[in-house]
Amino acid sequence: MQSLVAAVRCGADAVYFGAGNFNARRNASNFGGDELKKAIDYCHLHSVKCHITLNTLVSDGEMPELIDTLRRICEAGADALIIQDLGVAKLVREICPDIAMHASTQLSTGTPEGIKLLSELGFSRAVLPRELSKAEIEKIAAVSPVELEAFVHGALCMCVSGQCLLSAMLGSRSGNRGLCAQPCRLPFAAKGGTGTDLSLKDLSLIERINELNNIGVCSFKIEGRMKRPEYVAAAVTACRKALDGCYGENDKNELRALFSRSGFTDGYYEAKLGREMFGKREKDDVTSATGELLRKYEKLYEKENAVYPAEFFFSAHIGEKPTLSAKAEGKSVFVEGGNICEQAISRPLDCESVKAQLSKCGGTVFFADSIECDIGENVSVPLSAINALRREALEKLAAEIIYRKPYKLNEYRITKSKAESTDRRKLCIQFSSVEQIPEEIECDRMFLPLDTDADIIKKYSAGVTVPRGLFCNYDTIAKKLENSPAAFALCNTPDALALAKNAGKQVIGGPFMNIFNSVALGEAERLGVSEQVLSYELTTKQIADISGIKTGCVVYGRTPLMLTRNCPVRNGVDCKECKRRSCLTDRKGIYFPVRCENGFSQLYNSVPTYMLDRPGEIRGTSFDMLVFTTETKEEVCEILTAYRLRSAPKGEYTRGLFTRGVE
Numbered sequence: 001m002q003s004l005v006a007a008v009r010c011g012a013d014a015v016y017f018g019a020g021n022f023n024a025r026r027n028a029s030n031f032g033g034d035e036l037k038k039a040i041d042y043c044h045l046h047s048v049k050c051h052i053t054l055n056t057l058v059s060d061g062e063m064p065e066l067i068d069t070l071r072r073i074c075e076a077g078a079d080a081l082i083i084q085d086l087g088v089a090k091l092v093r094e095i096c097p098d099i100a101m102h103a104s105t106q107l108s109t110g111t112p113e114g115i116k117l118l119s120e121l122g123f124s125r126a127v128l129p130r131e132l133s134k135a136e137i138e139k140i141a142a143v144s145p146v147e148l149e150a151f152v153h154g155a156l157c158m159c160v161s162g163q164c165l166l167s168a169m170l171g172s173r174s175g176n177r178g179l180c181a182q183p184c185r186l187p188f189a190a191k192g193g194t195g196t197d198l199s200l201k202d203l204s205l206i207e208r209i210n211e212l213n214n215i216g217v218c219s220f221k222i223e224g225r226m227k228r229p230e231y232v233a234a235a236v237t238a239c240r241k242a243l244d245g246c247y248g249e250n251d252k253n254e255l256r257a258l259f260s261r262s263g264f265t266d267g268y269y270e271a272k273l274g275r276e277m278f279g280k281r282e283k284d285d286v287t288s289a290t291g292e293l294l295r296k297y298e299k300l301y302e303k304e305n306a307v308y309p310a311e312f313f314f315s316a317h318i319g320e321k322p323t324l325s326a327k328a329e330g331k332s333v334f335v336e337g338g339n340i341c342e343q344a345i346s347r348p349l350d351c352e353s354v355k356a357q358l359s360k361c362g363g364t365v366f367f368a369d370s371i372e373c374d375i376g377e378n379v380s381v382p383l384s385a386i387n388a389l390r391r392e393a394l395e396k397l398a399a400e401i402i403y404r405k406p407y408k409l410n411e412y413r414i415t416k417s418k419a420e421s422t423d424r425r426k427l428c429i430q431f432s433s434v435e436q437i438p439e440e441i442e443c444d445r446m447f448l449p450l451d452t453d454a455d456i457i458k459k460y461s462a463g464v465t466v467p468r469g470l471f472c473n474y475d476t477i478a479k480k481l482e483n484s485p486a487a488f489a490l491c492n493t494p495d496a497l498a499l500a501k502n503a504g505k506q507v508i509g510g511p512f513m514n515i516f517n518s519v520a521l522g523e524a525e526r527l528g529v530s531e532q533v534l535s536y537e538l539t540t541k542q543i544a545d546i547s548g549i550k551t552g553c554v555v556y557g558r559t560p561l562m563l564t565r566n567c568p569v570r571n572g573v574d575c576k577e578c579k580r581r582s583c584l585t586d587r588k589g590i591y592f593p594v595r596c597e598n599g600f601s602q603l604y605n606s607v608p609t610y611m612l613d614r615p616g617e618i619r620g621t622s623f624d625m626l627v628f629t630t631e632t633k634e635e636v637c638e639i640l641t642a643y644r645l646r647s648a649p650k651g652e653y654t655r656g657l658f659t660r661g662v663e
């Protein structure tokens, strides 16, 4: 609450925060129970909007609680919801059609086509990925049917938001469920790199706010829900100053002193990637916030700001009750004293003493702008009664300003229709290169890289994998898709889905579409997905619960832990190695392969996930997916044999999240 007050008093136009368990900072102290309503009322009293984060993936079992939380947020009068899960978006449209929906940056959508798709889903605003360059934002803004919001200050994730499984796979703490443990800040080292080659400096684009404004971005977002109120005050003040054209070097230095990771970066925006963007929290960063500096910013939000001029009209006549009407912000209220005015014995009431009492608006959002009196002759009213009238009038005015017409809320019941399939599960294989394909291969469906020769695609009647990173090259990818003879395409983001649909492909949803519940699966179907690979983060039990179109899960493969725009390997050597053998090493000396293509890098898990010997534990799916990443052709053959024979794993492996799941 203190941080929220700091944001409001320092001039934010909107604040965003979580309510309960479904938000991307579950470790922050969020707003539960009455606090939520109080926080929203406080913001509305200051004409500040409240965007509530409901931006995590939600399982079928959690849906009743999610619906309760959603209703509570809507009843409290929030102005918008920030959403990641397509199922949650669907529920919001059904239950509270009038509340605005903002697409979280967790939806990993950063192309004009993808943003259009979000608009079709009912989103009125998109929070852009932090990885976009100025030119890319311009391209989107030129055609976007929705409002655009961009991060201008705060932490940068190494991985494109919504595509990260590092914390989930290493410790079951899911970034997609608001519990990222930030393992990326630990030493993951590239050869000759910085030693912490997954840790980026914090972003700062505050100097570019007016430029972003001119491009067509309407909202500038500060990250920092887990930071101290003084930091919030400083960051909001800095943005305000920038909008007024008076943000200077000193402001920037103070911001840096309050929190940074060896300074700030604008590398993505400037399209200047590389080692300069990396940084971690050094000793100097920790000690730089002096008591004096903290005190300076604390002062900015200590006291309530009197922002609304109020007009008072006071009236008192013998034999009548004293009355006070007050006007502010286009609202007017009228209050009446409890006792009838009597004749004065010694000193009759005069206008000056009324004015003195009505001017005491301290601690409220009002100040007395004009005071008029209509006082009869020889009237007596105790000053305490005038004070009481003022207090009551201002409280009523505040309530009028806070008031919002309640949202209409609909009942919604989740219905499930599960047609249990008894058919043999089909086999679906994704290859990273054609060299991996064995001479003799039997499978029901194959996905090959988009760049694969047309003849090979035709030979295997294969589908193509649309790359996950599309921000910089989507028009090239769109052309390749149109020219590809493949009938179907594996799509992992709304961006990819939009391109595949435009190219007339049958769409198979990939695991990074983050389909985590049956409602989301229904939405995927509505978007044109015919079959869906479920999220890597589901347990076998959760998988069995999901109903809808045909689904499958990845039962073998090195899980991609990160999709990054900044190749970590390039911090040491050049990126040529990343075709075949680049890797990062963690503190224990474990290797994590890195592969780069199309301007994006993927960091893979050190060991493959292996469920080939336990097929009976996965229930309710129609196909098994094997994903080959770093394997040679010989290794592929071994795995295919193991799949047929249900053999136990030979080398090191993990069961992924099938049994332990994520928090």
Ligand SMILES: [Zn+2]
Pocket: 567, 568, 569, 570, 574, 575, 576, 578, 582, 595, 596, 601
């Ligand atoms: Zn690379």
